[in-house]
Amino acid sequence: MSSLNSLSELTRQLLSRAEKVESLTPGSKGQVLFQLEGQSAELNKARRELLEITQEIQVRARGPADLLEQYQIQYNAFSCLRWLLHFEIFTHVPTDYKPMSYTSLASLASVPLSRLQSVARMAMTAGLFTEPDPAHIAHNPLSVRFATDELLRDWAIFVSKYGEPATQAMTEATEKWDDSKALNETAWNVFGGTTKPFFEYLKDVPDMVDLFSRYMQSQGLSEGMRLEYVLDGFDWAKLDANAHIIDSRTPPQAVEALSPTLSELPDTITSRIQFKAHSFFDPQPSHQPGPSSPDVYLLRKILHDWPAARAREILCQLATALRDGKKSSARIVIMDIILPLPGTIERTQEAMLRVRDLSMAQAFNSQERKLSDWEELFESAEPKLQLMSWKQPRGSAMAVMEVGLGEY
Incomplete structure (x- = not known):
């Protein structure tokens, strides 16, 4: 979003985007516009553009007192969300949109009536629930998703x-x-x-x-983090039909959680899949060098969990496996965020990436990385690695990086 656009120009763009979203939204114009399963890519793009312009207008029009008031609204709305979840208010309210009396709901949830009304009415300012009359509450299309999903x-x-x-x-x-x-x-x-x-x-x-x-x-559920983007970010079709792919995951409990999913797949697929517990800080299991050695080591949302020194340890083990496998076409495929330079992408999109960057710092003393950070990390591995290519699939918050041994 260009900072050169005036507020009046942004307002004109807002109207244009709103009309486009309404034209693409099935059903009535009053339908809620949050993401629905199967929603078209064109509609999702129009929605994001509408939200971006709305955010830009608010930022431009806000003064310091407005900003502090907005922060107060946000943290109180968030505390109300926790309250509603803890006392299972979403699932107590009928999902057929029929009104329920506050009195009945308070009794069912075992909460004070006045507190329920205060919390629910604050949540309504964020778009959750509706109040047909002062004595009743009902779901709207946004809040009902929290009840049913x-x-x-x-x-x-x-x-x-x-x-x-x-x-x-x-x-x-x-x-x-x-x-x-x-x-x-x-x-x-x-x-x-x-x-x-x-x-x-x-x-x-x-x-x-x-x-x-x-x-x-x-x-x-977040559009930018959908698993299918990994299919668009790397040319999987170039691999042999019998390609050997290793998908690294963490924590180790993931193996136990994933194993039951095999029962949902046809035998032609399950016969080619194995789940094994392995620390990616340890040497990779040995394989016969040559054609039968692994073709791809996949790391999706892994390296951002680790500070540079520990991430380097993981990459060193994989680089060694590439070298010892003696297959020049073998690659490490990494799907993670590549942080943009500040102000080079839409404000709302950048904000979500900055959230994830801070989340890594808060939990692991790690970070999301800029392109130069990734290149430096690959080069620091022993044997050295290099970034062969990278691609950010359209709509994805993460990029897919193809990494190989430096000498190839």
């Missing part, structure tokens, strides 16, 4: 119960540990009152490993 609730529960409070500890973590890269000197360590690294801390909190796993799965 368990993954969406998992996402909301994790970030409201754990993610947001942990961000508030970032100041104390910096005060205490400065620019530490230690895995147990993070904002999450302050928040959790623990000396353990993030993944170890998860195991100490009842049900948190399962919730975190479901939260990670829920990230697929």
